[in-house]
Amino acid sequence: MNRIARVVILGGGTAGWMTAAALSRCFGRSLRIDLVESDAISTVGVGEATIPTIHWFNELVGLDEAAFVRATQASFKLGIEFVDWRRPGHRYFHPFGRYGVELDQVPFHQHWLKGRADGGQHPLAAFSLATALAEANRFAKPVADPRSILSTLGYAYHFDATLYAGHLRRLAEAAGVIRHEGKVATVERDPESGFVTALATEEGARIEGELFIDCSGFKAMLIGETMDAAFQDWSHWLPCDRAVAAPCARVAETTPYTRSTLRPAGWQWRIPLQHRTGNGYVYASALVSDDEAAATLLRSLDGDPLADPRFLRFKAGFRRESWRGNVVAIGLSSGFLEPLESTSIHLIQSGIAKLITLFPDRDCDPRLARQFNTLFARDMDGIRDFLILHYHATEGHDAPLWRQARAMALPDTLIDKLAHYRRSGRLMLTPDELFREASWLAVLEGQGVSAQGYAPLADTLDPAQNLRQLNDIASIIARAAPMLSRHDAAIGELIRSAR
Ligand code: FAD
Numbered sequence: 001m002n003r004i005a006r007v008v009i010l011g012g013g014t015a016g017w018m019t020a021a022a023l024s025r026c027f028g029r030s031l032r033i034d035l036v037e038s039d040a041i042s043t044v045g046v047g048e049a050t051i052p053t054i055h056w057f058n059e060l061v062g063l064d065e066a067a068f069v070r071a072t073q074a075s076f077k078l079g080i081e082f083v084d085w086r087r088p089g090h091r092y093f094h095p096f097g098r099y100g101v102e103l104d105q106v107p108f109h110q111h112w113l114k115g116r117a118d119g120g121q122h123p124l125a126a127f128s129l130a131t132a133l134a135e136a137n138r139f140a141k142p143v144a145d146p147r148s149i150l151s152t153l154g155y156a157y158h159f160d161a162t163l164y165a166g167h168l169r170r171l172a173e174a175a176g177v178i179r180h181e182g183k184v185a186t187v188e189r190d191p192e193s194g195f196v197t198a199l200a201t202e203e204g205a206r207i208e209g210e211l212f213i214d215c216s217g218f219k220a221m222l223i224g225e226t227m228d229a230a231f232q233d234w235s236h237w238l239p240c241d242r243a244v245a246a247p248c249a250r251v252a253e254t255t256p257y258t259r260s261t262l263r264p265a266g267w268q269w270r271i272p273l274q275h276r277t278g279n280g281y282v283y284a285s286a287l288v289s290d291d292e293a294a295a296t297l298l299r300s301l302d303g304d305p306l307a308d309p310r311f312l313r314f315k316a317g318f319r320r321e322s323w324r325g326n327v328v329a330i331g332l333s334s335g336f337l338e339p340l341e342s343t344s345i346h347l348i349q350s351g352i353a354k355l356i357t358l359f360p361d362r363d364c365d366p367r368l369a370r371q372f373n374t375l376f377a378r379d380m381d382g383i384r385d386f387l388i389l390h391y392h393a394t395e396g397h398d399a400p401l402w403r404q405a406r407a408m409a410l411p412d413t414l415i416d417k418l419a420h421y422r423r424s425g426r427l428m429l430t431p432d433e434l435f436r437e438a439s440w441l442a443v444l445e446g447q448g449v450s451a452q453g454y455a456p457l458a459d460t461l462d463p464a465q466n467l468r469q470l471n472d473i474a475s476i477i478a479r480a481a482p483m484l485s486r487h488d489a490a491i492g493e494l495i496r497s498a499r
Contacts, residue, residue, distance in 0.1 A: 011215030012037025015331025017168040024175035038183040049342035050156040057349040066498030072159035073274040078130040084262040087396035092446030095130035096154030113454035126474040132481035139490040214329040223329035229321040238316035245280035249303030264399035323369040382433040385414040393447035425451035
């Protein structure tokens with residue numbers, strides 16, 4: 001019986017409590033789980049926007065949606081509005097869910113491209129109900145019936161990350177997770193295997209385990225400092241290395257989307273919650289001073305700031321060996337890609353899912369680690385390319401960051417994707433890429449990377465019938481959107497159902 005019986009999690013940020021909640025839910029009392037965190041070391045606490053994969057995590061840990069939305073002051077998210085990205089004064093929306101409907105063997109976007117070649121006038125956005133709802137400040141949940149236009153929707157949440165971690169902590173502790181308050185000062189290792197055997201805190205506690213999950217944030221105390229897993233630096237592609245964040249008072253209805261506005265040395269987020277609005281400026285510190293970045297942020301808040309600006313430092317990249325020996329890094333300790341497409345919480349849950357599937361025995365078979373690391377690298381490579389696309393495909397911005405981004409050498413994988421799309425509107429994705437066709441389509445077209453043709457398969461479509469179908473879909477969406485609930489009403493209704 002070589003089974004692992006004791007797991008130790010270092011860190012009580014979003015990653016630590018998500019991991020604790022998921023492992024305790026999946027393994028029950030067969031696993032003793034200790035979590036060590038220090039109140040003296042603050043969490044990042046700004047991960048507020050998510051993507052639709054959050055649903056499977058919340059289901060995995062058994063969260064009731066209404067109770068969760070109430071406890072975390074959450075709002076719904078239908079996608080991201082990108083302001084000034086393609087060029088100054090331009091806006092586009094990256095929606096969750098799908099464009100159009102499934103008509104036949106020809107992908108919907110090829111119907112649209114063929115229609116455009118035949119004189120169709122509708123912009124891509126006219127085929128997204130999520131986009132129409134976001135514009136009208138309305139919200140609806142997807143339904144399962146494929147005949148309903150509501151089946152094309154997808155959604156995620158904005159939430160207060162600190163409240164989310166607290167919510168998960170209550171759940172995990174109720175399931176038997178033992179929390180230790182203390183600052184880990186020493187990491188003990190087996191001299192032969194190099195495996196970590198115990199964490200000792202400044203306060204004198206010693207916590208033994210067989211498997212250690214590093215959720216210590218950017219510090220990466222176990223995977224970096226102890227196991228020496230190298231960090232692969234991607235800042236030549238994604239040069240933003242700092243953020244300044246400041247919440248402000250909510251002054252109007254909450255919007256069901258994140259807003260990302262391009263700034264000279266980076267971009268600014270706006271994330272609406274029930275009790276406040278989260279804001280931050282992600283920037284390249286080589287190109288703008290902290291004071292100037294904070295001033296830019298504070299000048300453009302909707303309401304009065306609710307706290308002093310808070311600065312965060314980071315570097316784009318990750319550890320190709322996020323699992324080494326008996327240490328598995330989850331969260332910021334494993335790497336970070338800036339929050340332009342709200343992917344960090346997804347990466348945490350994706351790491352947890354992999355860990356559960358590949359959960360080792362006490363000897364920690366290195367093949368499991370290899371598999372974990374290969375899958376994690378694929379996640380990161382795909383997200384990296386998607387983010388670089390946003391930076392690269394812009395026009396009319398003269399600040400150095402944007403001139404450099406337009407001229408930079410792209411990863412080969414992205415060069416291929418762009419070439420295929422430009423030529424025939426083909427979206428060449430591998431099965432395990434996180435961002436799917438609709439997302440790539442939204443950002444490619446939104447940022448001005450237009451398809452010059454369409455795939456041969458679309459020649460099988462009758463031009464007049466295709467244009468009629470496209471008109472019908474656009475008008476169904478235009479008629480449906482104003483009939484659905486206001487966003488705040490939808491939140492209120494859900495919360496009332498919790499009571
Ligand atoms: P942290 O929050 O840093 O937690 C680290 C924990 O380790 C703390 O509990 C600390 O006490 C503990 N610790 C460290 N050292 C020790 C020690 N020696 N002893 C004891 N305890 C220790 N993600 C999204 O999905 N959406 C977003 O919109 C988003 N926005 C972001 C914006 C910015 C600017 C940044 C930087 C990140 C953003 N993220 C976002 C990422 C998100 O915030 C993180 O993925 C998430 O908070 C997870 O952090 P963590 O738990 O790994 O680390």
